[in-house]
Amino acid sequence: QVQLVESGGGLVQAGGSLRLSCAASGLTFGRYVMGWFRQAPGKERDFVAAISWSGGRTSYADSVKGRFTISRDNAKNTVYLQMDSLKPEDTADYFCAAESTTWVSRDAYDYDYWGQGTQVTVSS
Numbered sequence: 001q002v003q004l005v006e007s008g009g010g011l012v013q014a015g016g017s018l019r020l021s022c023a024a025s026g027l028t029f030g031r032y033v034m035g036w037f038r039q040a041p042g043k044e045r046d047f048v049a050a051i052s053w054s055g056g057r058t059s060y061a062d063s064v065k066g067r068f069t070i071s072r073d074n075a076k077n078t079v080y081l082q083m084d085s086l087k088p089e090d091t092a093d094y095f096c097a098a099e100s101t102t103w104v105s106r107d108a109y110d111y112d113y114w115g116q117g118t119q120v121t122v123s124s
Helices: none
Strands: 003-007 010-013 018-025 033-039 045-051 058-060 068-073 078-083 092-099 118-123
Touching: 003 092, 018 033, 018 092, 018 118, 033 068, 033 078, 045 068, 045 078, 045 092, 058 068, 078 092
Parallel strands: 010 118
Antiparallel strands: 003 018, 018 078, 033 045, 033 092, 045 058, 068 078, 092 118
């Protein structure tokens, strides 16, 4: 049974930082592209960042490029999202996801497994 468990969300002031973690189990972690998505209240789920099997390739949404960094530790079956210079518009539920193909996709429909999400609130 595949499980993705996010942690690290919370309340932070604008300009602050948070690091999200996603611990995976029940899958061969090093063979999955990992992604982060977010969903604000009343809005669709949006792509944030993704990382290839080895970590050598990454992709970011334009809205977070230069502020967020995705990374992974295959020995710990964990993917991270370091979020710096946070803005109120970053407020959302953040989800990690796993994709079994080889390309670093920005499309939520390409992802096979999803976590339950962790809430991030950025106050102004």
